[in-house]
Structure formats: C-alpha cells, structure tokens
Amino acid sequence: MLELEVMPERALASSQWELVLGMPLSQVLEVLQLHSGAVQTALLTYSDQKPFEQDLSVDLNQDGVRLYFDPRSQRLKLIEVYDVTKVKMKYWFFCSSEITPTVDLINDCFGPTHPGEMDKGHNYYLLHFRGILFAFPLWTAQSGYPSPELGELLEADSYGSLVLSRLCLFSGNITDPAEARFNTISLSSS
Secondary structure, three states, X not given: OEEEEEEOOOEEEOOOOEEEOOOEHHHHHHHHHHOOOOOOOOEEEOOOOOOOOOOEEEXXXXXXXXXXXXXXXXXXXXEEEOOOOOEEEEEOOEOOOOXXXXXXXXXXXXXXXXXXXXXXXXXXXXXXXXXXXXXEEOOOOOOOOOOOOHHHHHHOOOHHHOXXXXXXXXXXXXXXXXXXXXXXXXXXXX
C-alpha cells in the first residue's frame, strides 16, 4: 500500500518521489518506472480519434490513483485518488490508517469557508478548497442506500459522518464543484 502525502494545488508524494502538477508525461513515466517496486501497474490511455482534444491518463489501478494530462502540452493537470482504500494518504492527521476521513474531519483539517455541495447526477456530497476536491458518496443513516436529496441528508444530520471515497488535486480554484471533473472524471465509475 502506497503512503502518499496530499499537497493541495501542488502534488501527491511518497517518501521517495513526487507527482507534481505541471510535470511532463515523460517525467512522470520515468518516476513511475524508477519506482516500479512501489507502483506495480501503470496503464496509459489516450484517444486514437481525438488525440489533441481528449486528455491522456495514467491509471495506477492497483493503487487507486489516476493522473490526467493536457493532450497538447502533455503536462499533469489533475491527480485523482479514486479509491482511497488502496492508499494511505496523509495531510496533517487525516486519513491515517487509524482515522476515518469523514466530512467532519476534512472540515476540521481544512477549515471550510463555505458549505459543501451535492452532485445530484452522481449522488456525491462535494467539499472543495483551493487546489483540492473531496467526494463523499451520499448515504442515509437509516437505509444505507444512496440519498437522492441533500435536504434529506441534512435533516438526518448525518452528512458529517459521510466517508471520503475520492479526491482530486488540481491547480487553482473551482467555481462549480460538479464541473471540477474537467469533463474527464466520472464520479460514477471506480
């Protein structure tokens, strides 16, 4: 299991290497190759039909991490941890193996200045800060099934205990969390 430090708006790093936003694809592949003992699989995908319109991606599928690259510059523009159970992440104290990353914990750690928002299309509660987006699947405390309405979730006062399932690192800020996927990430797929 990889141990990775989360650096919003900058990088995802282990004790031996860093994947830095803006890094060229060739350099990322070199880093992954040099550390093939830690990173076991890297799957490069690109579009044959629209190579300059659709992002390139490198999926570290055994580690639950996907890297998105601009199709023209081939620079790393987005880092997605799509399966937080496959990596041990750290940012101050959140997401160590002893601590469950909940909405309350993320709020305590990052000090929110605004409430989260619901992505109704994918049934996620989204918290975003400069350079980072957290996605929590919506579940009602009573049923254990996805909740279709944020109001129901807030009335049950259970949103604070929602558990993180995905996070994205990027440069800058976002105005609409549902658009933070930059038309490349599908929150509905794992």
